[in-house]
Amino acid sequence: MAEVLVLVDHVEGAVSKPTLELLTLARRLGEPSAVLIGAGADAAHGALASHGAEKIYVLDAPELTEYLVAPKAEALAQLVADTSPAAVLLASSAEGKEIGGRLAIKCDSGIITDAVDVEAVDGGVQMTQSVFAGNFTVTSRVTKGTPIVTIKPNSTTPQEHPAAGTVETISVQVSDNAKGARITETKPRGKSGRPELTEAPIVVSGGRGTGGDFSEVEAFADSLGAAVGASRAAVDSGWYPHAFQVGQTGKTVSPQLYVATGISGAIQHRAGMQTSKTIVAVNKDEEAPIFELVDFGVVGNLKTVLPQATEAIVKRKG
Amino acid sequence: MNIVVCVKYVPDATADRTFDSTDNTVDRVGVDGLLSELDEYAIEEALTITESGGGEVTVLTMGPAQAADAVRKSLQMGAHKGVHVLDDAIHGSDAAATSLVLAEAIKKLDHDLIITGMASTDGGMSVIPAMLAERLGIAQVTFASEIVVDGETVRIRRDGDVATETIEASTPLVLSVTDQSNEPRYPSFKGIMAAKKKPVETWSLTELGVDPAQVGLDSAWTKVTAYVARPPRTAGEIVTDEGDGGTKLVEFLASNKFV
Numbered sequence: 001m002a003e004v005l006v007l008v009d010h011v012e013g014a015v016s017k018p019t020l021e022l023l024t025l026a027r028r029l030g031e032p033s034a035v036l037i038g039a040g041a042d043a044a045h046g047a048l049a050s051h052g053a054e055k056i057y058v059l060d061a062p063e064l065t066e067y068l069v070a071p072k073a074e075a076l077a078q079l080v081a082d083t084s085p086a087a088v089l090l091a092s093s094a095e096g097k098e099i100g101g102r103l104a105i106k107c108d109s110g111i112i113t114d115a116v117d118v119e120a121v122d123g124g125v126q127m128t129q130s131v132f133a134g135n136f137t138v139t140s141r142v143t144k145g146t147p148i149v150t151i152k153p154n155s156t157t158p159q160e161h162p163a164a165g166t167v168e169t170i171s172v173q174v175s176d177n178a179k180g181a182r183i184t185e186t187k188p189r190g191k192s193g194r195p196e197l198t199e200a201p202i203v204v205s206g207g208r209g210t211g212g213d214f215s216e217v218e219a220f221a222d223s224l225g226a227a228v229g230a231s232r233a234a235v236d237s238g239w240y241p242h243a244f245q246v247g248q249t250g251k252t253v254s255p256q257l258y259v260a261t262g263i264s265g266a267i268q269h270r271a272g273m274q275t276s277k278t279i280v281a282v283n284k285d286e287e288a289p290i291f292e293l294v295d296f297g298v299v300g301n302l303k304t305v306l307p308q309a310t311e312a313i314v315k316r317k318g
Numbered sequence: 319m320n321i322v323v324c325v326k327y328v329p330d331a332t333a334d335r336t337f338d339s340t341d342n343t344v345d346r347v348g349v350d351g352l353l354s355e356l357d358e359y360a361i362e363e364a365l366t367i368t369e370s371g372g373g374e375v376t377v378l379t380m381g382p383a384q385a386a387d388a389v390r391k392s393l394q395m396g397a398h399k400g401v402h403v404l405d406d407a408i409h410g411s412d413a414a415a416t417s418l419v420l421a422e423a424i425k426k427l428d429h430d431l432i433i434t435g436m437a438s439t440d441g442g443m444s445v446i447p448a449m450l451a452e453r454l455g456i457a458q459v460t461f462a463s464e465i466v467v468d469g470e471t472v473r474i475r476r477d478g479d480v481a482t483e484t485i486e487a488s489t490p491l492v493l494s495v496t497d498q499s500n501e502p503r504y505p506s507f508k509g510i511m512a513a514k515k516k517p518v519e520t521w522s523l524t525e526l527g528v529d530p531a532q533v534g535l536d537s538a539w540t541k542v543t544a545y546v547a548r549p550p551r552t553a554g555e556i557v558t559d560e561g562d563g564g565t566k567l568v569e570f571l572a573s574n575k576f577v
């Protein structure tokens with residue numbers, strides 16, 4: 001069976017959840033081979049092997065990680081040439097798209113970004129994407145070279161699947177041409193203590209209607225064990241960090257339950273939440289477009305509706 | 319510093335965007351279009367850099383005849399000149415072909431920096447900048463939220479999901495900027511008048527030396543095989559808060575097993 005290369009997203013060997021999702025999807029297309037660039041192979045081994053990685057290619061040279069992506073794209077291109085994989089899967093992050101874009105040109109191969117599903121169909125690979133703010137679902141194929149696919153987080157549930165996890169250490173030559181952009185500083189972001197926005201089964205978001213005070217939104221979210229999100233208006237006003245923005249230029253979320261409070265429901269916001277299973281809104285304007293999407297809506301002031309709801313939930317949970 | 323800004327003409331996100339049913343490509347003609355809003359941030363960044371450090375901003379677009387609108391708006395904002403690559407053979411091009419055409423056009427233009435938007439608002443792939451860099455054999459930094467130019471050195475801050483990175487690179491360089499990077503200006507009346515006199519060139523593939531067989535739908539490296547409109551959501555239940563809105567909300571959540 002052909003190999004499927006999966007680029008591992010990790011910090012010092014701590015493997016991200018989206019990587020385990022990629023390994024799970026890769027099994028549908030062939031035999032997953034994890035490609036681990038940078039230090040931390042020992043720490044990563046368990047997670048990769050238990051999620052289906054038959055092989056783990058380890059590439060650990062300082063030049064690969066001191067510079068931005070171009071060396072990683074060179075290394076992957078070499079692996080693609082050596083292994084003729086059925087596909088290359090990457091996470092849909094800034095880095096995944098940069099590497100994917102370069103790799104596509106290097107290998108004369110088609111690239112599909114932000115896939116939410118991949119399947120083996122008629123001896124090829126078929127991708128599913130959600131486009132135009134989630135208004136259309138599109139299927140597509142790569143018609144030239146090796147399919148290169150970036151996949152959105154949360155597209156599947158990671159499944160354990162014990163595999164050999166045979167380590168192969170690969171040495172690569174990084175060209176001077178690939179050393180154009182040097183990473184001079186990396187400041188890890190602090191954790192909020194709440195579930196990860198793109199992974200949470202419930203997301204509660206606040207918009208301009210919060211007036212800048214997210215305390216009611218956060219208390220309600222915490223009563224449900226939910227992640228907190230924000231509209232761009234709230235982020236642009238400096239009320240909530242950009243990392244929590246939901247929408248076209250923020251995160252795409254697709255939880256079981258999405259609660260929009262004080263958010264009007266502009267197309268760019270919908271782009272990031274329209275595929276949520278159940279949608280609920282609290283907005284004092286009954287004409288707000290968000291109400292066109294909801295399964296349940298409350299026309300009212302979030303400053304009174306949310307605290308009442310929070311109290312009721314806390315009481316129920318006893 | 320001379321800067322090329324790549325701008326795309328896209329269907330308006332607030333209109334009913336759709337596909338051309340004959341070939342599954344994005345309908346760019348039947349739906350009103352405009353300069354991709356995310357490319358305004360690229361123009362603004364380029365204008366700010368040249369206003370303090372000198373140099374010219376050239377906007378470059380590839381697209382149908384209507385794409386001239388995107389060039390015009392960019393010139394009204396303050397860009398110095400425009401280039402529009404227009405050729406019937408281009409219809410249906412994918413990202414790889416788009417990057418080929420743009421790269422060949424950029425080679426003909428003075429460029430220390432190439433700035434793009436973070437993503438087009440229609441395809442939204444965010445891969446053009448990396449592809450351009452690969453084709454031009456130079457570095458790229460995407461999703462920049464802050465750019466500081468210091469001679470030939472460019473320092474970029476980028477806010478990722480797990481960390482904030484500082485990146486240093488030298489020109490020539492491809493950059494893509496996010497909507498957090500600046501506040502794009504509106505064209506002033508003066509700018510609108512001045513734009514009418516600014517030079518705009520229209521190039522065909524022949525002028526770029528690109529073989530038409532390398533671009534367009536038939537030679538695309540990817541194909542859309544089918545598209546389906548998402549079924550409209552069925553109308554939900556809407557209640558007006560009469561002092562019991564929160565309670566009713568929780569009843570709904572409980573009946574759907576969320577609490």
Ligand SMILES: Cc1cc2nc3c(=O)[nH]c(=O)nc-3n(C[C@H](O)[C@H](O)[C@H](O)COP(=O)(O)OP(=O)(O)OC[C@H]3O[C@@H](n4cnc5c(N)ncnc54)[C@H](O)[C@@H]3O)c2cc1C
Nearest residue numbers: 207208209231232233247248249262263264268284285302
């Ligand atoms: C290129 C581009 C990209 C964009 N990307 C994004 C994106 O990623 N994410 C995003 O969210 N937006 C994005 N936007 C912006 C988007 O168009 C809207 O401007 C934004 O979503 C509005 O945020 P809002 O709903 O919080 O604010 P508003 O539209 O101002 O709505 C506030 C709502 O709160 C209600 N309200 C006020 N007070 C209360 C109260 N006390 N109780 C209950 N309800 C109340 C009001 O009735 C109103 O409906 C983008 C725009 C562009 C052009």
Ligand SMILES: Nc1ncnc2c1ncn2[C@@H]1O[C@H](COP(=O)(O)O)[C@@H](O)[C@H]1O
Nearest residue numbers: 324325380434435437438443444445446
């Ligand atoms: N046809 C085009 N003409 C000019 N610039 C483009 C074109 N397509 C994409 N770009 C540029 O590349 C960026 C990223 O596009 P994309 O990879 O399609 O998301 C856009 O914001 C534009 O700056």
